Amino acid sequence: MTRMIDIDPAESPRARFAYELRRHRLAARLTQKQLARKIGFSTSAVAMVETSKFRPSERFAELCDEVFGLDGVVTRLYAEVWPPPPPVPAHFREWAIEEQRATALRFWAPMLVPGMVQTEAYARRVLARLPGVLEEEVEQRLAARLRRQAVLSRDDAPVVTALIDEGVLHRPVGGPAVMREQLGHLLAMTRHPKVTIQIVPYGAEALSGLNGAYAIAEMRGNPYVVRVESQPSGRTVSDRSMIADLVNGYDAIRADAYPQHLSISMIEEVVRQKWT
Known part of the structure; x- marks a missing residue:
């Protein structure tokens, strides 16, 4: 069983995404392993996103919306946390x-x-x-x-x-x-x-x-x-x-x-x- 790590959503934008992802997963009554199977990612990838240790892709957010039955909620949050990069190196x-x-x-x-x-x-x-x-x-x-x-x-x-x-x-x-x-x-x-x-x-x-x-x-x-x-x-x-x-x-x-x-x-x- 994956150990739960407390995340403060006010700590950073990335922490907010991690917190909201876990909240929606738990509301959907899914384990990290079950969510990983449904979206085609590894369990460790889901765990690292939920502990704010890994930046997911936009596709990750879109698939989570599909699994959770949300109308773009996770994808919009992703765009707020990681907006399109400015024209810099x-x-x-x-x-x-x-x-x-x-x-x-x-x-x-x-x-x-x-x-x-x-x-x-x-x-x-x-x-x-x-x-x-x-x-x-x-x-x-x-x-x-x-x-x-x-x-x-x-x-x-x-x-x-x-x-x-x-x-x-x-x-x-x-x-x-x-x-x-x-x-x-x-x-x-x-x-x-x-x-x-x-x-x-x-x-x-x-x-x-x-x-x-x-x-x-x-x-x-x-x-x-x-x-x-x-x-x-x-x-x-x-x-x-x-x-x-x-x-x-x-x-x-x-x-x-x-x-x-x-x-x-x-x-x-x-x-x-x-x-x-």
């Missing part, structure tokens, strides 16, 4: 979806300004410098990046906290004009009611952050997925142990960061001294 699609539905986003940026608060010129330069990228791809990815930023214009915009290493303010991405505009944009973003920008100074060891950039998505206070940047492409992770380690690392980095009012002063000083 395949390795980034899952994160791009979570970025749009999270209630809070936390970014650690040791090398570049986070994409969520990049200007068009800065983002274009970053994307154009990727090895082997074609001009058409640059424009496609740029358009997708700018669309991602629209989340900050929503009434229910997520709370965003960006920790940016001081070195990022000095890195000449695109030259003085691009950097002047980009740092000006960061200053403007500090006036957004849901955005906090904090600079981590050179003097801070912040050793836990030296391994690379990452971002954390939260749903109502619960960190549930992270985006870890690495070469040649990053990865999106939902492993709870890794999430806990990265959250602890983020808190350690933030403890070394300047508060926002001092960060604003530092950005303004760099603009005056280096990019004017």
Whole structure:
């Protein structure tokens, strides 16, 4: 007999799907094994979906609706939890979806300004410098990046906290004009009611952050997925142990960061001294 694992539907969109699937299965008086036979999937696949460890296919949801006698209930929930991916590289699609539905986003940026608060010129330069990228791809990815930023214009915009290493303010991405505009944009973003920008100074060891950039998505206070940047492409992770380690690392980095009012002063000083 499969051990029942409690799932909190408020923890994440994926947990909500897992909870609702199990609820409908139990209402239909089916075991995991019986449901698996009826939809043509393995019992372990059903069990992993119900414990939020596996993302099912849309066909899985459609077949469950048929078995449960529901009029597209599970399929519609699937579309809410896993909407069609935005036009971004395949390795980034899952994160791009979570970025749009999270209630809070936390970014650690040791090398570049986070994409969520990049200007068009800065983002274009970053994307154009990727090895082997074609001009058409640059424009496609740029358009997708700018669309991602629209989340900050929503009434229910997520709370965003960006920790940016001081070195990022000095890195000449695109030259003085691009950097002047980009740092000006960061200053403007500090006036957004849901955005906090904090600079981590050179003097801070912040050793836990030296391994690379990452971002954390939260749903109502619960960190549930992270985006870890690495070469040649990053990865999106939902492993709870890794999430806990990265959250602890983020808190350690933030403890070394300047508060926002001092960060604003530092950005303004760099603009005056280096990019004017």
